[in-house]
Amino acid sequence: MSTMKYPAFTMPESNARPMSERCDSNLTRLLAADEFVVTGELGPPKGHDAEEVRKKARMLLGSVDAANVTDNQAAVVRMSSIAAGLIMMNEGVEPIIQMTCRDRNRLAMQADLLGAYALGIRNLLCLSGDHQSHGNHPGAKNVHDLDSMQFLRMVSDMREEGKFQCGEEISGGGLQLLVGGAANPFADPAEWRPYRLAKKGIAGADFVQTQLVYDMECFREYMKRVVDMGVAEQVKIIVGVGPLKSAGMAKFMRDRIPGMTVPDATIERMAGAVAGIDTEKKAERSAAWKAEGIKICIEQIQEMREIEGIAGVHIMAIEWEEAVKPIAEAAGLLPRPIMEV
Amino acid sequence: MIVAEQKPLNEIKSMLKGCKKVLAVGCGTCVTVCFAGGRQEVGVLSASLRMSTDLDGDVVNVDEAIVQRQCEAEYNAPLEAGLDEYDAILSLGCGVGVQSLAQQFPEKRVLPALNTKFMGYPAEHGVWEERCQGCGNCVLHLTGGICPVSRCAKSLFNGPCGGSQAGICEVDATTECAWHLICENQLKLGLFDEMMEVQPAKDWSSARDGGHRRIIREDVRIPDEEKA
Amino acid sequence: MTSFEPEIVAFCCRHCAYSAADLAGGGRISYSPSVKIVELPCTGRANALEILHAMEKGADGVVVAGCLPGTCHYIKGNTQAKHRVTHLRELLKTIGLEEHRTRMVNISAAMGAQFVVEITNFVETIKELGPSPLSGETSNTRTEGQS
Known part of the structure; x- marks a missing residue:
């Protein structure tokens, strides 16, 4: 950890239009109205079965305001996020399309955004993308024509100025997209993280979604710095939460996932959930773990609502989409408000 | 070299x-x-x-x-x-x-x-590390003398990504995170403010992307009439 | 096969193994007469190229004999030699030769008898391996390198 002191920083004044004017998505309207939003996540299949997407979408329907559709997550090839997003939209769930800098250059990004917009997609999350060396095509050439900050700036300009990155006008005017980025409060250098979030705001992010948060103490400190910088007034911060499935998963996340911290107390609590259950009774143990995971998640959401500067939660239940509804329900987040235009 | x-x-x-x-x-x-x-x-x-x-x-x-x-x-x-x-x-x-x-x-x-x-630096006897990709438009003045084009796995221009952990790149446990080093250097040099400037999209036409590259220096070139 | 007397090249450090060989000679302790000793200022001077050239010219085995660990006259010439021999053994395998055709041994100047033991031991190993496929009649005729 750095011993050097980071200089004080305050967000420059923004001349952005009011949130409600930037985009006409449901998510935008809720954020503009300062509702505590709930977003979910849908991982498209490693195949072409639309029904798989519909099934997951139906599990999320009514429990979230919008759901992210991942873009070749973990650098593993999956159904295109735009295509899966459209299928999801037809099921009644508003998509937040994820797009990475890893797989597309600025031409492909802009072309796909025009297409997505034409199909009715309105929310976008701009990401660098996991490195392909971790995925199933490690021999692929990565692109990184833009980085996530430049990507945000490009899309923000496409909306506000109605221009492509090259400066030419977009026929038919700007894309009224709600633009978001990702934030990892726990990556290193730790002191840099609030600044990076601020920089995303300067680059044009309307909102950010964070990496999964388990360490509430660290997260509170991070949020305090973010709020002190004046970032939360300009960027809607949606916090990533997710139910743990087992004590093993919690340990794995703590030890093996870069940029993730899981406090020992949480791991102990998960381990304690199966106390007294015979190790042979696998189903019973799994059920106990899952129940405890959901309980921890609910408590976390309740704590999050008390933290200044938080605009909502992003519930990530990886391959466990059915957990979203009970969590949202128990956390008192249902029914979700619908804000018609 | x-x-x-x-x-x-x-x-x-x-x-x-x-x-x-x-x-x-x-x-x-x-x-x-x-x-x-x-x-x-x-x-x-x-x-x-x-x-x-x-x-x-x-x-x-x-x-x-x-x-x-x-x-x-x-x-x-x-x-x-x-x-x-x-x-x-x-x-x-x-x-x-x-x-x-x-x-x-x-x-x-x-x-x-x-x-x-690659174009690299002998980090120790028997170990060489990439230092330059010849992108044709040097940004080292903005990055504390550390090249993000060649040393960051994603060639980022605006600070370390979420995969930076304890100064190490998520791609390889033996590789330092270039942006972590840049952060430290910019702090040391009192240039952290520059880190907060959003660096615009790079013009890659000066790199390989612009097609086969050539430098013509008329000041050192021998005129045709003198060649014979 | 029983009459096979292998051609061995021994790269010996002047400060230890070479003197040890001298001592063995002075003490009339005999060892295989086909061992050809090459004196080096230090085994740090022995490199892959020389060992390979000896092999190429038909040596059945090449031994590098340097000082005991920690006693190199030039601090770490012997450990560097050991490192090189280890890597060279990998190269020998890739070329298609047995890795045991080369070896590093450590000896002090006072260890005349031990020198003979080590050399005899190596000769035995090479005898078990048999003649190098690159030695004598088995090898195709080759031209010399240009430089």
Whole structure:
């Protein structure tokens, strides 16, 4: 950890239009109205079965305001996020399309955004993308024509100025997209993280979604710095939460996932959930773990609502989409408000 | 300097299929310094090839030569005299060296014995690290003297990504996060404010993306009328 | 096979193994007469190229004999030699030769008898391996390297 002191920083004044004017998505309207939003996540299949997407979408329907559709997550090839997003939209769930800098250059990004917009997609999350060396095509050439900050700036300009990155006008005017980025409060250098979030705001992010948060103490400190910088007034911060499935998963996340911290107390609590259950009774143990995971998640959401500067939660239940509804329900987040235009 | 490493012996052997006699040509510049294509390496590779093909029962005679700078025609010129007796030239130069020989001796087949890896820095004896990709538009003044194009796995321009952990890149546990180093340096130099400037999309046309690159310097170029 | 007397090249450091060989000679302790000793200022001077050249010219085995660990006259010439021999054994395998045809041994100047033991031991190993496929009649005729 750095011993050097980071200089004080305050967000420059923004001349952005009011949130409600930037985009006409449901998510935008809720954020503009300062509702505590709930977003979910849908991982498209490693195949072409639309029904798989519909099934997951139906599990999320009514429990979230919008759901992210991942873009070749973990650098593993999956159904295109735009295509899966459209299928999801037809099921009644508003998509937040994820797009990475890893797989597309600025031409492909802009072309796909025009297409997505034409199909009715309105929310976008701009990401660098996991490195392909971790995925199933490690021999692929990565692109990184833009980085996530430049990507945000490009899309923000496409909306506000109605221009492509090259400066030419977009026929038919700007894309009224709600633009978001990702934030990892726990990556290193730790002191840099609030600044990076601020920089995303300067680059044009309307909102950010964070990496999964388990360490509430660290997260509170991070949020305090973010709020002190004046970032939360300009960027809607949606916090990533997710139910743990087992004590093993919690340990794995703590030890093996870069940029993730899981406090020992949480791991102990998960381990304690199966106390007294015979190790042979696998189903019973799994059920106990899952129940405890959901309980921890609910408590976390309740704590999050008390933290200044938080605009909502992003519930990530990886391959466990059915957990979203009970969590949202128990956390008192249902029914979700619908804000018609 | 340009850093290269030798191809596996068996790959080189398969390139030599059908050759009876080849000339291995090393280079006395970059690849000598990185122990890939200097006099010693030419000797070891040539002996290995002679012995190995002999054991296979189909011996390839490998003669050895070295030139001071394989990427310049003047240095290669003396090789021409004896080339007739060889079926191929096996170059232990970098990619530029191989192509120089191929261009200079178009009637000869020129085979690469090395894989040219990068422009790098000898971090310690026997360890080389990439430092420059020749993107054609240097940004080191903005990044504390540390190149994010070549040293960040994602060539980011606006700070470390979420995969930076304890100063290490998520892609490889032995690689330092370039942006972590840049952060520290900019702080040390009192230039952290620059980190908060959103660096605009890079114009990659100065890099390989813009097509084959060439520099023409009229001030040092010899005018046509003087060439004759 | 029983009459096979291997051609061995021994690269010996002047400060230890070479003197040890001298001592063995002075003490009339005999060892294989086909061992050809090459004196080096230090085994740090022995490199892959010389060992390979000896092999190429038909040596059945090459031994590098340097000082005991920690006693190199030039601090770490012997450990570097050991490192090189280890890597060279890998190269020998790739070439198609047995890795045991080369070996590093450590000896002090006072260890005349031990020198003979080590050399005899190596000769035995090579005898078990048999003649190098590159030695004598088995090898195709080759031209000399140019440089």
